[in-house]
Amino acid sequence: MDARRGFLLAEAAEHLPPVVPVEPVVRLRDFTRRFGENTIIHGLDLEIAPGEFIALLGRSGSGKTTLLRTLAGLDDARGQDITVPGSRAVVYQDARLLPWKKVWRNVALGLRGGNVRERAEKALSEVGLGHRLDAWPLTLSGGEAQRTALARALVREPQLLLLDEPFAALDALTRIRMHELVLSLWRAHAPAVLLVTHDVDEAIALADRVLVLDSGRIVAEERIAAPRGERDALVPRLRDTLLGHLKVAPSDGGIVRLASARA
Amino acid sequence: MTALAIPRPHFAARLTGQVVSARWFSPVALLLLWELGSRTDVIPERTLAAPSKVLATLAGMIVSGELPANLLVSFWRVAAGLGLGVGAGIALALVAGLSRSGEAAVDPLMQIKRTIPVVALSPLFIVWFGIGETTKIALIAFATVFPVYLNLYSGIRGIDARLIDAARSFGLTQRELIWNVVLPGALPSLLVGLRYALTIAVIMLVIAEQINASAGLGYLINNARDFMRTDIIVVCLIVYAFLGLGADWLVRGIEKRALVWRPSIVEQA
Structure with a gap:
């Protein structure tokens, strides 16, 4: 669904009532962020359906x-043209659980409305931690802590799920399992997801669209239409691109460098 | 000169070696020497009473009710002083820790207060409050404010900013943030401050009770001094030591309950 097609749909909508153009949940227009003299982000435009x-690389x-x-919503962005949904949730690289609250209370943190314990339990069961409700966070493994953080994000039924390198600190096997878990949760709850990562393969495996950010500008955008699990053929070309x-040399270049360093 | 050349020690010799290297050996040896010295009049009773005499006096003072009654008076002084001091320390630390303007108002005053040795204030306190209970309680309270204030304040300021970010991103209000993140995160520091405060409270009790007390441990000691009853003095020293131990035990108990989530305690469980 590229921009052009979206435009055509919008035109057609006037004549065909059932087809409605989709409002993006996130819209940044000419977003600029400075810290003193340093401009971190230059005139960035971003829409997320x-x-x-x-995936943001x-x-x-x-x-x-x-x-x-x-x-x-953690930074003051007054005077900028920014639209973000009211319900957002973040999963960080370090799970950032409160160590003095049991696992289910961490998930229930700040939840409004009734049945808080029930909702937390359901979310934890969904990530496979139904048996760890009353555990202390410091007794969890890295993978369990990250799954708890996922449950804490999903229990809010966010329209926008922000994942800040959530798998970077996990071992390779746990990471693969977490990928599957995130995809199944995404399919079940259908939030918009922005996954920040520096792992190109992870981005290709998970995302509909991969953006590359460099010096505060989006320098590349790749849409991946192929269904997940059938992307193996695309990987080498996409990875190199x-x-x-x-601005990293392709992987075989790295091997050459390593070999010459050993020689 | 190799290890093989050393002859294997006899069983009795090895046992002696074990006893001498045990941690209880030197205190027990000292007690026995002390007792021996008293029995042989090397240590006269007006210098230091024998351990056996001290024990007998202790038992007599417990049975007659003299010790429990005076201990209760001292205990009440410590409790009242600590209650006021710890309460004020917590309140000031919250004001200074949770707001910039509070910090600007409170912290300089506390730093000035820190430079004044509390004991040196006792003449002023006597002028203000007389020589009754108020001065004794005020000295203990004034001395215990600072350790509680300093530790809780730095505990609040030292909360992991990432945890606060995370909690804010889940929509916690300022009040919920303080209750769920800041205060539990600063609790370990508060307990460290409390431990210092308890130790200081016992020291201040000793000093405050030198001021014209008509009851309490200090009164017992002063009286005993006048009659050269070294046995009673030693009994009171033992009681002071147990007060210190009891205070430590109390904080450990609180820590064990309040910090149950900490890994060292979690692993033991």
Whole structure:
């Protein structure tokens, strides 16, 4: 669904009532962020459709974290043209659970309305932690802590789920399991997802659209139409393209360098 | 000169070695020497009473009710002083820790207060409050404010900013943030402050009770001094030591309950 097609749909909508153009849940127009003399983000435009899974790639210092903090509502963004949904949730690289609250109370943190314990239990069962409700966070493994953080985000039924390198600190096997879990939760709850990562393969495996952020600008955008699980054929070309945008030499170049370093 | 050349020690010799290297050996040896010294009149009773005599006096003072009654008076002084001091310390630390303007108002005053040795204030307190209970309680209270204030304040300021960010991103209000994140996060520091405060309270009790007390442990000691009853003095020293131990035990108990989520305690459970 590219911009042009969206435009055509909008035109057609006048004549065909059932087809309604989709309002994006996130819209940033000419978003700029400065800290003193440093401009972190330059005139960034971004739209995220409801239920869209976006991966944001960028090197350290590219402005990923600043963008995420803005979308999470943690940074003051007065005077900027920003639309974000009211219900958002963030999963951080470090799970950031409150160590003095039991697992289910962490999930229930700040929940409004009734049945708080029930809703927390349901969310924890969904991530496979139904048996750890009353555990202390410091006794959880890294994977369990991250699943708790996912449950804490999903229990809010967010329209926008922000994932800030949530798998970076996990071992490879746990990471693969977490990928599957995130996809199944995304299918079940259909939030728009912005996954910040520096892992190109992870971005290709999970996202509908991959954005590359460099020096505060979106320098590349790749849509991936192929269904997840059938993307293996695309991976080499996409990886090289994306790594090129990230200004990293393709992987075989790295091997050559390693070999020459050993020789 | 190799290890093989050393002859294997006899069983009795090895046992002696074990006893001598045990941690209880030197205190017990000292007590026995002390008792021996008293029995042989090397240590006269007006210098220091024998341990056996001290024990007998302790038992007599408990049975007659003299010790429990005076201990209760001292205990009440510590409790009242601590209650006021810890309460004020917590309140001031919350004001200074939770708002910038509160910090600007409270912290300089507390830092000035810190430079004044509380004991040196006792003449002023006597002028203000007389030589009754008020001065004793005020000295204990005034001395225990600072450790509680300093530890809780730095505990509040030292909360992990990432946890606060995370909690804010889940829509907690300022009040909920303080209750769910800031205060529980600062609790370990508060308990450290409380432990210092308890130790200081016992020290201040000793000093405050030197001021014309008509009851309490200090009164017992002063009286005993006048009659050169070294046995009663030693009994009171033992009671002071147990007060300190009891205070430590109390804070440990609180910590065990309040910090049950901490890994060291979690692992033991």
